[in-house]
Amino acid sequence: MTLQMIGCSHHTTAVEAREQLSFSAEQTQWALAQFAQQFEGAELVVLSTCNRVELYAAGGAFGVGIGAVPPATGTLSMEQASKALNEFVAKCLNKPTDFVSQHMTIRQGRDAIDHLFLVAASLDSMVVGEAQILSQVKQAYDSSNLADATGPITHAAFQASNRAAKRVQTETSIHRRRLSVPSVAVGEVVPEVFETLKGKRVVCCGAGEMAEETLRYLKAAGSDNICIVNRGHDRAVALGEAFGAETQPLTSLHDEIVGADLLIGTTSSEHPLVDASTFAKLNAKRAGRVLLVLDLAVPRDFDPAIGDEAGVYLYQIDDLRAACDRNRREREKQWPKAKRILDEEADRFFQSLQQRATGPIIAQLRRQAEEVKAAELQRLMDKLNGSTDTAMTKEIEKSFDRLTNKLLHPPMASLRDDAADGHSRGLLEALRHLFNLGDDQ
Incomplete structure (x- = not known):
């Protein structure tokens, strides 16, 4: 089957x-x-x-x-x-x-x-x-x-x-190899700055699809102190409830930046949420604490100049997309190796499947051969009427075993090879008829 x-x-x-x-x-x-x-x-x-x-x-x-x-x-x-x-x-x-x-x-x-x-x-x-x-x-x-x-x-x-x-x-x-921008941001960039996200204050600006995907990766990474800052209230609250996150209006962003460890931008704003000069004043209040900024928005949510501030590590979407492209190329390199593994496993599956069909026939063929051998050996021993010693009797039995095995080896080896080829030569049915094996397995 x-x-x-x-x-x-x-x-x-x-x-x-x-x-x-x-x-x-x-x-x-x-x-x-x-x-x-x-x-x-x-x-x-x-x-x-x-x-x-x-x-x-x-x-x-x-x-x-x-x-x-x-x-x-x-x-x-x-x-x-x-x-x-x-x-x-x-x-x-x-x-x-x-x-x-x-x-x-x-x-x-x-x-x-x-x-x-x-x-x-x-x-x-x-x-x-x-x-x-x-x-x-x-x-x-x-x-x-x-x-x-x-x-x-x-x-x-x-x-x-x-x-x-x-x-x-x-x-x-x-x-x-991670391929989405949020997965690269959280899975590859964040660990370079923080050993763990537990206890770290994460401020996510925006409540759209990019924010939702990013929040999934943040929660999977163990983040337990997330605040969603968004202009629209209802969407932020719904997303906050889904991910166990706090929500704040966009007017609270400045205060949230001061207390943040990780700042993420995912909005669709046409202009930066915070300009460079305002950010510099906010950063001065942070007392030198490290701030990782992941700007995943297009247009960008944060002025690139904030990356020059002390203690600030800024990654923009182009940096992350470049990492995604590298990962995609690395995955493509692994495809041939993965396909070889699948081919090996498919061969293994079909060999197992074919053996289910051939196994009973081989067992029946060997049983029949053993019965014929035993009968002929007994007939010979009866004719010799005990005239051989123990050593000679064992040698005769070994000769019968060798003869039986040599006669069975070619058809059984051919049957196994045929099974591996999908029974393309029809040897299974041929053996049934040649040796009168019938259907009883």
């Missing part, structure tokens, strides 16, 4: 179409239950995020054969499986089948596994190396487990994808 996938992502499908093809939590649960009813014994995992919608199916009617291994009775051909998945998605989302087939791609077998591994390792993400997708893949798998919609193939595939992604995380630096 192998894996089938139907899906679309930001690479090939516009957001307008992805929105129509996305699965809500309720639709996902309905799909998992409906799939089991419609295709008895089939497995399903539904992965639906803002950038991709993918359904992974296996088993039951989707238990197509591997190479020469015949599918179980009642299974679908590759073409039938594709058609069934298209129709199923259309049914779940109440969309025309033509619309689904136009925007969603079918992947099967090795192609589906390779794709799943790329997704889990975030090599297929809009931002290569972002960490969120692996948790989303895990959540999708866990949801299917809870709905009793998984089985041997989806268990093996998703557990293998997790192992592959973990290897990429630990053996490459592709996940350790």
Whole structure:
């Protein structure tokens, strides 16, 4: 059996179409239950995020054969499986089948596994190396487990994808290079000035999207004394409640600068919030305390001249964007290494899968050979009627063992090689017929 996938992502499908093809939590649960009813014994995992919608199916009617291994009775051909998945998605989302087939791609077998591994390792993400997708893949798998919609193939595939992604995380630096301006500012610049943010007074000017993203990184870094200074009251209060931060009107900015350890600018103001001369007077009241200023705004919130003040470390958005670009280039350098890891893990997965098909046949072949050997050895011993001593008897037994092993080695080695190639030469079925092994495994 192998894996089938139907899906679309930001690479090939516009957001307008992805929105129509996305699965809500309720639709996902309905799909998992409906799939089991419609295709008895089939497995399903539904992965639906803002950038991709993918359904992974296996088993039951989707238990197509591997190479020469015949599918179980009642299974679908590759073409039938594709058609069934298209129709199923259309049914779940109440969309025309033509619309689904136009925007969603079918992947099967090795192609589906390779794709799943790329997704889990975030090599297929809009931002290569972002960490969120692996948790989303895990959540999708866990949801299917809870709905009793998984089985041997989806268990093996998703557990293998997790192992592959973990290897990429630990053996490459592709996940350790920050790409957004706030993540670089908080994750790379702040530690150069402060050992910890705990107890440090952080003053964030602005309450828009840039401020919100910056606050997420600040909280993750342990910041526990944040003040949001903003012209608009309601937005500041809402953001403050979300992040456990204090809020002050923009008129309090001067006082906040005097008490700040970290000052962040994220507003859309057309003019600097504080001019250089005013800042110099405020800095004089700080008694030489270090102040880190992160100006993430465009236009800039702070006059560049404040960076010349004693004890002030100023980083502007161009400095941070340059760091983002360097990190992006470093991630790109790690991509080939990460892809090699995924290829190794995919090979390992398929070898394991193929061995499940060949293992019982090899065991049955060896059992049959052992039975024939034992019978012939006993017949010979009966004819010799005890005329050989113990040493000679053991030598005869060893000769029979060597003969059996030498006769079995070529077909078993060929079968293993054929399994690694996806049973492309049909040796598994040939051995069944040549040695009259039947279907009893």
